[in-house]
Each structure stands twice: as structure tokens, then as C-alpha cells.
Amino acid sequence: MTALVDLLRHPVVAAPMAGGPTTVELVVAAGEAGALGLVAGGYKSAGALGEELGEVRRRSPHPFGVNLFVPGAPAADVEAVAAYLRSLQADAAAVGVALGEAAWDDDGWDDKVQLLVGDPPPVVSFTFGCPPPAVVTALQAAGSLVLASVTSPPEAAAAAAAGADAVCVQGIEAGGHRASFSDAGPGGLAVLDLIAAVKAVTDLPQVAAGGIMGPSQVRQALQAGAVAVQCGTAFLRSAESGAQRLHQQALADPSATTAMTRAFSGRWARGIANRFVTDHGDAPAGYPEINNATRPLRRAAAAQGDTDRMSLWAGTGFALARPWPAARVVEHLCGDLP
Ligand SMILES: Cc1cc2nc3c(=O)[nH]c(=O)nc-3n(C[C@H](O)[C@H](O)[C@H](O)COP(=O)(O)O)c2cc1C
Structure with a gap:
């Protein structure tokens, strides 16, 4: 071959x-x-x-x-996922949406x-x-x-x-x-x-x-x-x-840094360290449940230009x-x- x-x-x-x-x-x-x-x-x-x-x-x-x-397997700690999602209510309310269902798929x-x-x-x-x-x-x-x-x-x-x-x-x-x-x-x-x-x-x-x-x-x-x-x-x-314009702009920000986070999806990922990442450093494992639950929040944040609540994936070399x-x-x- x-x-x-x-x-x-x-x-x-x-x-x-x-x-x-x-x-x-x-x-x-x-x-x-x-x-x-x-x-x-x-x-x-x-x-x-x-x-x-x-x-x-x-x-x-x-x-x-x-x-x-x-x-992968469904989230092992369902209660930890539920508690985490309750802690996101204020973010969801700030962009005017309800969180989605924490469904496995x-x-x-x-x-x-x-x-x-x-x-x-x-x-x-x-x-x-x-x-x-x-x-x-x-x-x-x-x-x-x-x-x-x-x-x-x-x-x-x-x-x-x-x-x-x-x-x-x-x-x-x-x-x-x-x-x-x-x-x-x-x-x-x-x-x-x-x-x-x-x-x-x-x-x-x-x-x-x-x-x-x-x-x-x-x-x-x-x-x-x-x-x-x-x-x-x-x-x-x-x-x-096809990365969103706001995502591309964030990569060009000379003051930006990256961090590893589970906050958006329940699975470790590296992205630009914005407020959502720093506020929710306690996110548990729970992919794809947390990813599905945060989707409406992330979409609404993007539509409203709220880069503090968007996942802005980026590797350590993003400045280049x-x-x-x-x-x-x-x-x-x-x-x-x-
Ligand atoms: C925005 C973004 C989305 C990604 N989505 C996937 C994906 O769908 N499947 C995958 O195997 N890797 C995905 N990756 C990881 C890449 O395959 C690769 O490991 C990573 O981009 C390498 O690091 P670098 O971004 O510093 O070049 C993604 C990476 C980024 C930045």
C-alpha cells in the first residue's frame, strides 16, 4: 500500500x-x-x-x-456535570439563552x-x-x-x-x-x-x-x-x-495567551485564555455532554461579538x-x- x-x-x-x-x-x-x-x-x-x-x-x-x-463513554460523574452546568447559568443569561441538553452522543x-x-x-x-x-x-x-x-x-x-x-x-x-x-x-x-x-x-x-x-x-x-x-x-x-472573524482577530491580539481548559466542552483543549476559561477552571470531564450543553451559549456569544464567552482554539504558536x-x-x- x-x-x-x-x-x-x-x-x-x-x-x-x-x-x-x-x-x-x-x-x-x-x-x-x-x-x-x-x-x-x-x-x-x-x-x-x-x-x-x-x-x-x-x-x-x-x-x-x-x-x-x-x-467515548458517557460522563462518569453525572452529578459533577450537572453542578458545573448550574454554575454556567449566569453566563447563559448574559447572552440571553438557556443551556442545551447535556446529552451524550x-x-x-x-x-x-x-x-x-x-x-x-x-x-x-x-x-x-x-x-x-x-x-x-x-x-x-x-x-x-x-x-x-x-x-x-x-x-x-x-x-x-x-x-x-x-x-x-x-x-x-x-x-x-x-x-x-x-x-x-x-x-x-x-x-x-x-x-x-x-x-x-x-x-x-x-x-x-x-x-x-x-x-x-x-x-x-x-x-x-x-x-x-x-x-x-x-x-x-x-x-x-472558515474560522469566525472574531476568532481570527483574537489570534492577532499581541496581549493574548493560551491555556488548557475543559470549560467549554468537558474535554481538555487549548485556546485563547478569555474570561470564560479563567472563570471556569473547575470544569469536570464530560465530553460531549458539556459541549452539547454549552453550544447555544457559545453560538449566542459569537453572534453578539462576546469573545469572552467564545471558544477560541489556538496552539501556543498562534502569534505566528x-x-x-x-x-x-x-x-x-x-x-x-x-
Ligand atoms: C480550531 C481547531 C480545531 C481542531 N479540530 C480538530 C478536529 O476536528 N480533529 C482533530 O483530529 N484535530 C483537531 N484539532 C487539532 C489538530 O489536529 C492539531 O493537533 C493541532 O492543530 C496541532 O497544533 P497547532 O494548532 O499548534 O498546529 C483542531 C485544532 C484547532 C486549532
Whole structure:
């Protein structure tokens, strides 16, 4: 089977960014620039995802991938989730909405897996868990390469045991949600240390993610043993990004910093440290229940321009994100490579 790097002219993957930032335009532009664009399958119905794949195929002859969320278990501590949501009432009232239902869901897992097995993209990537071996085998038999996101050596070993073709090693610098299989603690290794630690447990090719914004970091990741890098924040302000205008503006604020938080979704994620993040440092584990409950609040905040109550996902390198076409971002990342 074709190796991941053989699909690429440049060793760059444009990270899947669910919730709006990843557009068809971004995936197509990444492919045209010789990188790999990953369609964000999270939060979408299988039907909507299928339509998006059709559009990517119509508009681009280049390889691309699709990213899915592996479902986890319902929240273990229902009372902690309920108590946390009661503590958000004042925020919800401030933007004039009621919180949504704290419902568990599996993000349409079976339907999306079936869609991809029936109409396989060149690459399928996973986050939030280890894809079951039967799913890995079915996707590979259909012709896809399987890329499993991991945040630790034990997760990498589990991905290897499940039969993945490659791992995306996500360092602590990364923007957005942690890819971890469980939601234990906000800590983790920096990406260069993670590459070395994962190399000790598996020979699988590694794609390095987290805080990679420029050519020197790309070179370091490749020298450490990665075959490619996966960048999200570097594309958030690109011309093809679907990130909300207020989100893009927040990334350009020189006084901003990032923090790891569970406040918006019940799962650790890195974003700009705004008031909601500092006010709700006590949020319990409870994904996707808390994410579903806070959705109306986050939507209303965005509609009202209230950046203090929006999730503004960003990696540690956000200050280096530039408002360039995605092709220029790819060129910049690879500027130094032989
Ligand atoms: C806004 C945003 C949304 C993200 N959404 C997803 C997603 O849907 N699936 C996924 O596997 N990773 C997602 N990630 C994480 C990226 O895959 C990647 O690990 C991360 O962007 C790398 O760090 P960087 O942002 O510093 O480049 C997201 C990241 C950001 C910034």
C-alpha cells in the first residue's frame, strides 16, 4: 500500500479543524499546494460529510483525508456535570439563552465509518480514541491509509496494536482538543519529546503536531524522526479558513495567551485564555455532554461579538499565524527543506 509520505509533495498535513475552520476550500488549497488536506468529519452528519467529500473530489484531483471522532463513554460523574452546568447559568443569561441538553452522543460514528468504507478517501484519521481493529481493517481493505492521533507512548502502542498505518503525535503545544484516548489530566509531552518517546514503542511513521508554525520547527520535527507535520493554528487565519472573524482577530491580539481548559466542552483543549476559561477552571470531564450543553451559549456569544464567552482554539504558536493563502503557509513551512 502507498505510504503516507508518497501522497505528498510537501511533508505537511493541514489539520482537520471541526466546527468551521476547515473548509472545502482549505482542503483543496492544501492539496494543490502539495500538502494533505484533512476534511473535518466531526460534528457533521454522515450525509453532510458525504456531500463535502463529493465536493472535494469534484474540485481537486489531489489526495485528501477525512478525520473522525472516536466516541467515548458517557460522563462518569453525572452529578459533577450537572453542578458545573448550574454554575454556567449566569453566563447563559448574559447572552440571553438557556443551556442545551447535556446529552451524550457518538457523533454519528457507525454511519460515518460506513460512508468512508463505501467511498474510501486516501487517508482516514482519528482523534479522541483508538479506532477499533475491525474498523481499521475495513478501511484498509477499502483502500484507505489509517492515521491515528495519539498523545502518549501507551496510546501509540495501542494504535499500532489496532493496525494503524501511521500515528499523528500531538504535543502539548497543540491548539484545539487533546486527541487523548481518555480525558485524564491536561498535561502531556512537548511534541519533540513525544516523537522520541513514541519511537521507543513503535516503528510506525509519525506525523508531528503541536505549535508548528514555521520552517525551523518543521525541520526539527523531521530531524527528530517525524515523516511529516500536521498544522492547525498556522492555517486558522489563512484566506481559505472558515474560522469566525472574531476568532481570527483574537489570534492577532499581541496581549493574548493560551491555556488548557475543559470549560467549554468537558474535554481538555487549548485556546485563547478569555474570561470564560479563567472563570471556569473547575470544569469536570464530560465530553460531549458539556459541549452539547454549552453550544447555544457559545453560538449566542459569537453572534453578539462576546469573545469572552467564545471558544477560541489556538496552539501556543498562534502569534505566528498569518493571513496568507494556505499555499503560502505551506510554502513558508517548507521553506528551509532541501
Ligand atoms: C480550531 C481547531 C480545531 C481542531 N479540530 C480538530 C478536529 O476536528 N480533529 C482533530 O483530529 N484535530 C483537531 N484539532 C487539532 C489538530 O489536529 C492539531 O493537533 C493541532 O492543530 C496541532 O497544533 P497547532 O494548532 O499548534 O498546529 C483542531 C485544532 C484547532 C486549532
